[in-house]
Amino acid sequence: MHWKKIPDAVIRRLPIYLRVLEEASRENQKLISSQALGERAGVAPALVRKDLAWFGEFGKQGVGYQVNYLINELCSIMNLDRKVCVGLVGVGSLGYALARYHRARALREPSFRTHLVALFDNDPVKWGQMVDDLEIWPFDIIKDKVKEMNLEVIIMTVPAEHAQSVADRVAEAGIKAVLNFAPTKLNVPSDVQVADADVSLELQRLAYYLKSN
Amino acid sequence: MHWKKIPDAVIRRLPIYLRVLEEASRENQKLISSQALGERAGVAPALVRKDLAWFGEFGKQGVGYQVNYLINELCSIMNLDRKVCVGLVGVGSLGYALARYHRARALREPSFRTHLVALFDNDPVKWGQMVDDLEIWPFDIIKDKVKEMNLEVIIMTVPAEHAQSVADRVAEAGIKAVLNFAPTKLNVPSDVQVADADVSLELQRLAYYLKSN
DNA sequence: TAGATTGTTAATCGATTAACAATC
DNA sequence: TAGATTGTTAATCGATTAACAATC
Numbered sequence: 001m002h003w004k005k006i007p008d009a010v011i012r013r014l015p016i017y018l019r020v021l022e023e024a025s026r027e028n029q030k031l032i033s034s035q036a037l038g039e040r041a042g043v044a045p046a047l048v049r050k051d052l053a054w055f056g057e058f059g060k061q062g063v064g065y066q067v068n069y070l071i072n073e074l075c076s077i078m079n080l081d082r083k084v085c086v087g088l089v090g091v092g093s094l095g096y097a098l099a100r101y102h103r104a105r106a107l108r109e110p111s112f113r114t115h116l117v118a119l120f121d122n123d124p125v126k127w128g129q130m131v132d133d134l135e136i137w138p139f140d141i142i143k144d145k146v147k148e149m150n151l152e153v154i155i156m157t158v159p160a161e162h163a164q165s166v167a168d169r170v171a172e173a174g175i176k177a178v179l180n181f182a183p184t185k186l187n188v189p190s191d192v193q194v195a196d197a198d199v200s201l202e203l204q205r206l207a208y209y210l211k212s213n
Numbered sequence: 214m215h216w217k218k219i220p221d222a223v224i225r226r227l228p229i230y231l232r233v234l235e236e237a238s239r240e241n242q243k244l245i246s247s248q249a250l251g252e253r254a255g256v257a258p259a260l261v262r263k264d265l266a267w268f269g270e271f272g273k274q275g276v277g278y279q280v281n282y283l284i285n286e287l288c289s290i291m292n293l294d295r296k297v298c299v300g301l302v303g304v305g306s307l308g309y310a311l312a313r314y315h316r317a318r319a320l321r322e323p324s325f326r327t328h329l330v331a332l333f334d335n336d337p338v339k340w341g342q343m344v345d346d347l348e349i350w351p352f353d354i355i356k357d358k359v360k361e362m363n364l365e366v367i368i369m370t371v372p373a374e375h376a377q378s379v380a381d382r383v384a385e386a387g388i389k390a391v392l393n394f395a396p397t398k399l400n401v402p403s404d405v406q407v408a409d410a411d412v413s414l415e416l417q418r419l420a421y422y423l424k425s426n
Numbered sequence: 427t428a429g430a431t432t433g434t435t436a437a438t439c440g441a442t443t444a445a446c447a448a449t450c
Numbered sequence: 451t452a453g454a455t456t457g458t459t460a461a462t463c464g465a466t467t468a469a470c471a472a473t474c
Contacts, residue, residue, distance in 0.1 A: 009465065015417035019396060033431065042398050045431095046467060053433055061432040062474040078417055079424045086416065093317065097310020098412065104306065105413070114416045153419050177419035179412070183232060185255050193422040195415040199311065199392070200318070202408040203299065203327045204228035204291055206366050206390035209406040211292045222441065246455065258455095259443060266457055274456040275450040 010051050014078055016041045017048070021071045022111045033064040080113045087118040087151045089166055090158035091126055091136055094181060095119070098157060099131045114153065118145055139166070143173040153177040160184040167194075223264050227291055229254045230261070234284045235324045246277040293326045300331040300364040302379055303371035304339055304349055307394060308332070311370060312344045327366065331358055352379070356386040366390040373397040380407075 020040040024032055034052075038045040052058055052065075055077050059065045075081045086102075088095055099119060106112040119131060122139040129136045137145060145151065154175050158166050163182035170178060171192050180186055183198045233253040237245055247265075251258040265271055265278075268290050272278045288294045299315075301308055312332060319325040332344060335352040342349045350358060358364065367388050371379050376395035383391060384405050393399055396411045 007465075011421050012414075012418055014421070015414045016398075018417070019414075020398075035431080040398065044467065046469090047465090049431090049433065050466080057433070059432050060474055061472070062430045064431065077421075079420045080417060084416075084420050084423075092314075093310050094314040097306055097314070101305075101307040101310075102412070112413060114413070114420065152423055153416060155416075177423055179415055179419060185229075185233075185253065193419055195419055197410070197412065197415055199315070199410065200325060200327070201225075201228045201232075202392055202410055203297075203366060203368075204231070204293060205225055206392060206406055206408055207292045207297050207327065208224050208227070208290075210297075210365055210390055220441075248455080257443065259445090260441090262455090262457065263442080270457070272456050273450055274448070275454045277455065 006054050010054060011078075013041070013043060013047075013051055014074055016043070017051075018071065018074045018078065018080075018111075021067055021074070024067050025071060029067050031064045032067050032070075034059070037065070075113070084114045084153060085118075085149055085151050086114050086116045086153045086155060087120060087142070087145070087149075088116060088155040088157065089120045089139060089142070089170065090156060090162075091119050091121045091129075091131065092157060092159075095121075095155075095157035096131060098155060098181075099134065103132055103134070116155075118149055118151060120145075139169070142169060146173045146175060151175065153179065155179045155181070157181045219267050223267060224291075226254070226256060226260075226264055227287055229256070230264075231284065231287050231291065231293075231324075234280055234287070237280050238284060242280050244277045245280050245283075247272070250278070288326070297327045297366060298331075298362055298364050299327050299329045299366045299368060300333060300355070300358065300362075301329060301368040301370065302333045302352060302355070302383065303369060303375075304332050304334045304344065305370060305372075308334075308368075308370035309344060311368060311394075312347065316345055316347070329368075331362055331364060333358075352382070355382060359386045359388060364388065366392065368392045368394070370394045 017037060020037055034045040034048040038048040058070055058073055088099055091099065099116060102116045106115055119134050119136045120139040120142055121136050126136045127138050154170050156163060156166060156178055160182045163180065163184045163186060167178065167186040167188055171188050176192050178192060178194045179197055180194050181197050183200060186194050188194055230250060233250055234245065247258040247261040251261040271283055271286055301312055304312065312329060315329045319328055332347050332349045333352045333355055334349050339349045340351050367383050369376060369379060369391055373395045376393065376397045376399060380391065380399040380401055384401050389405050391405060391407045392410055393407050394410050396413060399407050401407055
């Protein structure tokens with residue numbers, strides 16, 4: 001695109017707006033102001049307007065934003081106006097749970113938009129086992145599967161000590177986006193995006209705030 | 214404390230430093246420089262020094278930081294120099310998995326420091342069932358259990374539509390820290406800290422970056 | 427028209443980086 | 451001592467907020 005680079009802080013808020021808008025849509029709201037949207041998203045109204053203004057003029061002065069129109073625009077901006085195929089590596093207890101959770105939610109919420117379609121593990125005992133209607137494949141064939149199934153995002157739920165070597169193989173397979181649950185920093189090529197989702201970091205952060213209160 | 218308020222951005226990095234330091238300690242490293250610590254944490258060395266300087270002078274010029282000493286200091290700063298008791302509400306597939314994952318990790322890593330000790334659900338069918346060696350209690354008795362077991366943090370893995378009312382009850386029970394996996398913004402009293410951990414927000418953010426690449 | 431709310435600019439606030447004297 | 455690395459200050463960079471003209 002020809003735009004100036006959009007700050008990541010902005011990109012992180014867009015899915016929150018999307019979530020609020022979809023709620024509003026379910027409640028049959030047709031219009032929403034930056035004030036109301038911001039309140040439900042936990043963001044100042046001026047910031048909501050500024051965030052949206054990076055991408056165009058979506059509102060009407062004195063009126064607000066059309067809920068369904070803005071949902072469509074945001075989906076297109078976020079690259080969610082299509083099926084995004086996701087794979088998961090490491091079907092231990094956490095991987096298993098996330099797999100089931102993700103599929104249940106995708107079934108229930110059509111707005112979920114990311115679809116978990118493949119599971120991988122390197123334990124031969126697990127190969128061929130099913131989680132709901134998904135088969136567990138050997139991790140070794142991930143490169144072929146990425147191509148065959150058009151996987152674009154990989155969720156990593158492997159032990160910390162294997163995370164880096166798995167990440168290497170994942171990057172080699174052409175994946176550009178990884179959601180990493182392992183408690184370790186991954187070194188990946190600069191064109192691969194990693195989102196970290198280590199539960200313990202958040203718990204430890206919360207512990208700090210128990211102090212002052 | 215008498216300090217100026219520490220920015221949350223700083224607090225979020227401390228657990229990352231802690232993780233790196235514990236790795237280094239396991240590798241029998243005695244000393245670490247802000248350079249090396251920063252590299253493994255993904256943070257600029259100057260920022261590492263500035264973050265630590267909020268709390269005191271822990272290093273020696275020309276030498277660096279003593280790994281084990283800094284671990285102790287950081288634990289004390291983060292309020293992790295003791296057992297932090299955690300409860301979990303909503304033993305669905307995600308809650309069940311997080312429970313098992315958390316306990317397995319706490320057993321394996323003594324440095325984990327937060328301990329999951331109670332599970333709650335409002336489905337009578339689940340009451341009395343065990344997840345590993347933890348019993349599932351009725352959500353209704355959470356207030357008593359918070360007192361009895363000294364719970365300080367609650368992990369919420371309930372459906373979005375129940376999240377707010379659960380949060381109200383949790384806050385009422387005296388809890389000041391919540392890790393929320395439900396895809397909804399919780400309104401809580403200002404002395405209650407909420408950390409959001411909605412997987413779909415991260416997946417959607419990753420989808421955006423698939424575009425430009 | 428009058429009231430409401432957008433898009434945008436300028437001001438503020440906060441966080442990160444660069445640089446270096448202090449000192450181990 | 452010489453080299454290394456801290457703690458800290460000043461400079462830079464970036465993000466948020468306040469304010470308001472434009473306009474529906």
